[in-house]
Amino acid sequence: MQMRSSIYRKGAELFGAGRITLDVETEKGVYLFVSGEHQRYQVRLMSDGTFNCTCPLGSLKAGRGVLCSHVIGAILFESQTRAR
Ligand SMILES: [Zn+2]
Known part of the structure; x- marks a missing residue:
């Protein structure tokens, strides 16, 4: 559990620090x-x-x-982008 929660936290930190960028989107x-x-x-x-x-x-x-922290950060990025 400890390890799993730290992955979520790290994903959120990556997103919060602006470390996620969109490359390309396809169908x-x-x-x-x-x-x-x-x-x-x-x-x-x-x-x-x-x-x-x-x-x-x-x-x-x-x-x-x-799931790794990068995937979690990417999902957060996507959900925030879609919400706008
Ligand atoms: Zn990863």
Whole structure:
């Protein structure tokens, strides 16, 4: 639980710090860049509800629906952008 909640908090921090930027949006999904502490990752949020991230955690667990802080930040970014 501790680890999971810290991922949500970190995702919110990434979003709050303006580290999420939109790359491109297509009918199939949205591609975003997330500037992490050491590296920039690319997150895909697909219109069918799947997602992935190029960070080590996201790549390792690819296809298993594992959330990393970058995906959470990207979802926050998207939800805030849509709300405007
Ligand atoms: Zn990630």
